[in-house]
Amino acid sequence: xxxxxxxxxxxxxxxxxxxxxxxxxxxxxxxxxxxxxxxxxxxxxxxxxxxxxxxxxxxxxxxxxxxxxxxxxxxxxxxxxxxxxxxxxxxxxxxxxxxxxxxxxxxxxxxxxxxxxxxxxxxxxxxxxxxxxxxxxxxxxxxxxxxxxxxxxxxxxxxxxxx
Numbered sequence: 001x002x003x004x005x006x007x008x009x010x011x012x013x014x015x016x017x018x019x020x021x022x023x024x025x026x027x028x029x030x031x032x033x034x035x036x037x038x039x040x041x042x043x044x045x046x047x048x049x050x051x052x053x054x055x056x057x058x059x060x061x062x063x064x065x066x067x068x069x070x071x072x073x074x075x076x077x078x079x080x081x082x083x084x085x086x087x088x089x090x091x092x093x094x095x096x097x098x099x100x101x102x103x104x105x106x107x108x109x110x111x112x113x114x115x116x117x118x119x120x121x122x123x124x125x126x127x128x129x130x131x132x133x134x135x136x137x138x139x140x141x142x143x144x145x146x147x148x149x150x151x152x153x154x155x156x157x158x159x160x161x162x163x
Contacts, residue, residue: 038066040073046085046112053088060086060109065151068134069112072149075128081115083146103154105137111150116140122147126160139163 036043046066047059073080087106105111116122122140125147129135137155139148141163148163 038070040070040080041066041082045082048086048088049084050088050090052090060088061112062109062151065110065112068149068151069114071132072114072125072128072134075132076125080125082112083115084113085111105150105152105155108152110152111148113146113148115145116147117145 043059046061047053069080069082084106086109087104089107114125116125119142122142126138126140129138129147129149135149135151136157136159137148137150137152138160139162140160141148144163
């Protein structure tokens, strides 16, 4: 499920997060509060990092995506840096790609770009992703040093592309 968080409240409420569900998403009350139960990633790491969202950021990431990232991190046994998670509607990369019509996997909270600076890191991460069937949509950028992973069911799956 894709969820927005009030990060200001999160910082001031002892790791509690207010969920505000997007339209068309699962049935949850708009003010339901839960704990962030992920060991390896924080809400801040997965929030939008554009100038309009700072200092707290806007977070609309899917828990299912975070669960898969957690599985990958546990298997990798090393820290994984998130370069980009959720992107708000005002994020420069959301705006600069009008062909996506606001339907980018990042803007839907269903994608993350993880840092993979070396060929060995990329190989190991992709090998784990494939072996454990974690993600079926993978983009690889050797030049910029990241791997895009997403769980967007509205797009073709079982593919790997290169940036």
